[in-house]
Amino acid sequence: MIDFWMHPSAILIVGALLLPFMQNPVVRRPFLLIVPALTFLQVIIVNSAPGTYGVVNWMDWYLTFGRVDNLSIIFGFIMSLMCCIGTIYGLHVKNPYEHMAAWIYVAGSLGAIYCGDYLVLFLFWELMAFSSVFLIWFRKRQQSQKIGYRYLLVHTAGGLFLLAGFVLRYYATGGDYSFGQLDVDHPTLYTYLIGIGLILNAAVPPFHSWLPDAYGEATVTGSVFMCAFTTKTAIYAMARSLAGFDILIPMGVIMALYGVVYAVLENDSRRLLAWHIISQVGYMVTGVGIGTALAINGTAAHAFAHILYKGLLFMGTGSVLYMTGKSKFTELGGLYKKMPWTFVFTMIGGLSISAWPLFSGFVSKSMIVAAAFQDHILWAAFLLTLASAGTFLHTGLKVPYYIWFGKNNCSEETWEKAQDPPLNMMVAMGIASFLCLLIGVYLPFMYDMLPYQWAEYQPYTAYHLAETLQILCFTALGFFLMLSKLTPEAKISIDLDWFYRKGGGLFMWVDRVVFQTVDNWVGRVWDKLGILPLMTVSRFWSWFDWHGIDGVVDGVARGVRGIGGQVRRLQFGQIQYNIYFAATVVVVAIIAYVFA
Amino acid sequence: MILVQLIDYLRERLKYVNRICYVILAGIAVWGSRVAYTSHHAHTAMEKWPFFWSVFGFLACVIIIVFSKWYGHSGVMTREDYYDD
Numbered sequence: 001m002i003d004f005w006m007h008p009s010a011i012l013i014v015g016a017l018l019l020p021f022m023q024n025p026v027v028r029r030p031f032l033l034i035v036p037a038l039t040f041l042q043v044i045i046v047n048s049a050p051g052t053y054g055v056v057n058w059m060d061w062y063l064t065f066g067r068v069d070n071l072s073i074i075f076g077f078i079m080s081l082m083c084c085i086g087t088i089y090g091l092h093v094k095n096p097y098e099h100m101a102a103w104i105y106v107a108g109s110l111g112a113i114y115c116g117d118y119l120v121l122f123l124f125w126e127l128m129a130f131s132s133v134f135l136i137w138f139r140k141r142q143q144s145q146k147i148g149y150r151y152l153l154v155h156t157a158g159g160l161f162l163l164a165g166f167v168l169r170y171y172a173t174g175g176d177y178s179f180g181q182l183d184v185d186h187p188t189l190y191t192y193l194i195g196i197g198l199i200l201n202a203a204v205p206p207f208h209s210w211l212p213d214a215y216g217e218a219t220v221t222g223s224v225f226m227c228a229f230t231t232k233t234a235i236y237a238m239a240r241s242l243a244g245f246d247i248l249i250p251m252g253v254i255m256a257l258y259g260v261v262y263a264v265l266e267n268d269s270r271r272l273l274a275w276h277i278i279s280q281v282g283y284m285v286t287g288v289g290i291g292t293a294l295a296i297n298g299t300a301a302h303a304f305a306h307i308l309y310k311g312l313l314f315m316g317t318g319s320v321l322y323m324t325g326k327s328k329f330t331e332l333g334g335l336y337k338k339m340p341w342t343f344v345f346t347m348i349g350g351l352s353i354s355a356w357p358l359f360s361g362f363v364s365k366s367m368i369v370a371a372a373f374q375d376h377i378l379w380a381a382f383l384l385t386l387a388s389a390g391t392f393l394h395t396g397l398k399v400p401y402y403i404w405f406g407k408n409n410c411s412e413e414t415w416e417k418a419q420d421p422p423l424n425m426m427v428a429m430g431i432a433s434f435l436c437l438l439i440g441v442y443l444p445f446m447y448d449m450l451p452y453q454w455a456e457y458q459p460y461t462a463y464h465l466a467e468t469l470q471i472l473c474f475t476a477l478g479f480f481l482m483l484s485k486l487t488p489e490a491k492i493s494i495d496l497d498w499f500y501r502k503g504g505g506l507f508m509w510v511d512r513v514v515f516q517t518v519d520n521w522v523g524r525v526w527d528k529l530g531i532l533p534l535m536t537v538s539r540f541w542s543w544f545d546w547h548g549i550d551g552v553v554d555g556v557a558r559g560v561r562g563i564g565g566q567v568r569r570l571q572f573g574q575i576q577y578n579i580y581f582a583a584t585v586v587v588v589a590i591i592a593y594v595f596a
Numbered sequence: 597m598i599l600v601q602l603i604d605y606l607r608e609r610l611k612y613v614n615r616i617c618y619v620i621l622a623g624i625a626v627w628g629s630r631v632a633y634t635s636h637h638a639h640t641a642m643e644k645w646p647f648f649w650s651v652f653g654f655l656a657c658v659i660i661i662v663f664s665k666w667y668g669h670s671g672v673m674t675r676e677d678y679y680d681d
Contacts, residue, residue, distance in 0.1 A: 264664030389656035463637035471653035478657030
């Protein structure tokens, strides 16, 4: 049975397939605006009628493409909205395949969000990985290809964990492949396998290194898309299946702090933001681990807000990269005179992620911390608050300071090129900035979409305002007092990707130095000790074959040939002689028989 | 642009800006402590200590910077072409 139900992803996929034929900018630009807008409209239509749709019977499997419920509604909404903003930001990009990859990537995300079983989830999960890798490859730098392959390999491995997990679950449960809450109180092997598959996409340490590697290298537009979809789709999938899984609480807290530490050391602005994705997603992972209604609301709200402010931050730093060709702090500085609007927009993103009052992060992040306090997990609540100081330290202070203020490290060429980006990029940043503020000041815009409406939360209390302002203002004091310690250094930081990046080299070294040496040595020994006896034995058997085996065989042959020769003499080749000899023999035989 | 002019204006009077910021900081610390003391929203008793969240924010910043730099300089930070070998 196939219910007719227009999947929002279908609009994006059809649009993506038609896009390469839209070479004329007069046609292509409106098309680039219409397709995401139609997708967003379809999401709103779909969200208006919760239920299960798009159930397809395929080879005895019932595949569910359209599960619209309280959790998928909010994620579907923000993903399709971000697709509109990201496409506007990339409107100037001439390569149609970059838009195509981005749209298919978003289609994968929406497909994963609205799916109802693990088979469809896996299909869209892989679609996301295999489309988003092109957003790295299209940067076309020497290292882009390598980084893209690393990204693809890591995500393929994650996909295989997910696949193994749900196949095991299918057999263990007697055929259940529905995508729903797992029994996290009694985890089994398949729970952990599915968990690893999901947390790898959420970039939870130790499976996180792909994120700064890939997002720091993606194209200017590509990173705006990538920063929104992969990790937040994973968070959605975790909220759907792993809510209340205790182990996620320490993992999320470690994640929140880990990203902050590496952000201090980072010299590349976009990689720094990537480290802060890990940190912010850490809050969401903790929220999933706590698993209460308030915590899941906080996770959904923070994912919603994060997609917008992180997209805005990547748009801001991406604009600097697009205009100047630079993204490292040691090659930038003092740009407020040249790119003032980009500074304003990036600052709004920075204040949002730092959870300043009136900005989006203030009404979302605090919900997760409040859930930790409410559940009396004090250590997690205090450590997440500590991490929030680190967030403001880097994203709210370090990024703007070292790009737009601080020491001017720009070369003459960089300074000449620097100016606010084209109109479409400014409009996209303007929309994202507006939404960051709207979420912060008009609570119903986001809160009315939260999964558990009965779990109420009020962020604007005097205590919460006092607490937040004290933490943020005194973090700023610490930043300016310790400014000399934070001077960017033109270095990279070794992380856990060392194991597979250097590990590959180590494998080659072991292969060359150990295995190849041993192989050569064995070869030489074999030449001396193995070949000579072998040749002697071979010669003996050759002689034996010739004179022994062949001698016997040839002797028999020679005997047969000799007898044949004698018999041949009796044959004259004339039929009358043959009859004559035959008749004589017969007659002699008869006489002998009669007279005997 | 007005924004650029405003920034230039403030940078030229950085000493006064700093003083105003310190006054604001002190005001927030005092007000925050008073709110915490009278509020029933505090989750733990220590949050009612005077200047608790101010000290927390400042120490969090210092700890993050000092620890991260120590960690980075203990061998984690390396040259940019490290993986190109």
